[in-house]
Amino acid sequence: MNQDENVIELDGLSKSYSRFKLEPITMSIKQGYITGLVGPNGAGKSTLIKLLLGMAVPDRGEVRIFGRRMPEREQEIKERIGYVSDESHYYEHLSIGAMKNVLAPFYSCWDEQQYRQLLDRFELHPKARIRSLSKGMKMKLSLVFALSHHADLLIMDEPTAGLDPVFRRELLDMLADFIQEDTRSIVFSTHVTTDLDRIADYIAFVDKGRLVFCDSKEEIFERYALIKADRSLLDRDTRGTLIGIRETSVGFEGLSANREEAERLFGGFARIEIPTLEDIMFYTAKGRSGARV
Amino acid sequence: MFNLIRKDMLVVRFYYLFIVLYAIFFGFIMNNEASTILVGALSAIMLVMFSVSLETKSKSILFIGSLPVKRKQIVQAKYAVVIVFLIIGLFMSLLVHLVSLYVLDNPVEWTWMQASLTTGIVLLFASLFFPVYYWLGDRAAQVVSLLAIFLAVSVIVGMSGVMSEMTFGLPLDTGSPAAVLSVIVGGTLLLFVISYGLSQSLFRKKDMAG
């Protein structure tokens, strides 16, 4: 496998709505890996996914999937994509089986046997009306459809919403199964950092319509540092090196995007820890301005 | 493309019962000059409306947007489905006529003029409905569709008056039915084609949302 092959390439992709703007984004998503699109609610994750799939039309910029341009070749591209949306958009009045009959003929690689197995595994009955399913069950159904046509790319928008922890763990296994073939890739978005980021290889962090970074988790955790120390260590210079600060009466906690610098400045006087993704999300969104004075 | 048409035909599944009810009510029970047109046009229009309202209710455009189809085909299919539903409507009106020959003393009449008026009304409706649907979204389309239905019904009622005049007031040889027929069908068909172009250009830049 070519390690540098990209499954998705975005080039200066931007979009503005009346109340929200997605700044030009240039990034690539690696083939063969799992990429987590994380960021707070309203950061632009869903917009980005809709732009990827050609559901929203970008103001500017280009999307390439499997090396092919969207939307010119959207038909052949989408044939190879399994999409799990944040909410069910299937026809509510249909039964699971009837919905399958609507959906299956669109895909030349529809795998009826796989579909049946997955339904069984998720304890979904083909006669059940979609309207009667719980949010979690609808998410499972969405997964069944996404995984039944031999897709090479799985795109999931907030897939863990509405799923109980037991199934979330099972989902991890299924995604890992999917990715056993190194030509396949997964992109998922989430606003809560959950068990899902355990298996993510790359994290793309989006905040306020801006891509903050898109790196491998290994690099991120080596770069960022969480500093916990006495407030007396905070002066103008040291503050300037921190992305976000949370001060309390018993000390401060701050995030640095430069571990070496942090160790040089605070080493010996502070606890320097590996932050969690949640820490990174929290401090980046919060910033240092709000904490000053 | 074929699969998109198939989708809309499958989605309205239970709603086919409604057109049977229309046939019974407007055809056999009402049984007047407007019956054939009402059965035909109403069946087609309601099927189009059901398929669209079911789609907006589930925000299914967001599911359709993920399917391996071209954006263009989504609009193409919608207009093609109108033709399919129109054929179903015409077939229903013909069926009402044929059945009534055996069960009613005063059978429901079926003429080519009525069929072309049905066609004209359905094409007119679709020509208005879809551009508004793609331009202003589901809410506006619902309002417009209600207005369009009202308009269509009053047109039918008006036309039925005109028709009785044509039958009684005008001698058949002065107005050629074939000419009137082709003007109605041709005119609305032209409108339908223009409407299709308009919908395509509206949908090309449209963000699919709920």
Added chain:
Amino acid sequence: MNIIISNASGEPIYLQIVTQLRSAILNGTLSPGQGLPSIRQLAKDLQISVITTKRAYEELEKEGLVDSVIGKGSFVSGASSAQIREQRIRLMEEKMREIVKEAKGLDMGLDQLLSRFGQLYSDEGSEWL
């Protein structure tokens, strides 16, 4: 072979894998030529990312403990026993360094440390005899 990942330890996950696989290879739990689980399989089993597992395997390759053959997977390298011995000595030295640090912290002189080592060494030896 067992690999146990702790999220609470603060030690990078790839290092935890390296440490555990290395000791399994050095102490003979894994023998030369034996196949290791594929990178993707191990990632699945441990519920961690592929890149993390990959990094661990690359680290072990660098140390000469693991060979990777494209298309076939990763194997415990057939390194000569001398090489492995060398590796083990290096590992032992690491532990010794820690002991020396500890001894210095306790203000213990080299003589004292050596005599204690001598004591322990002969105790261990007698068990084997």
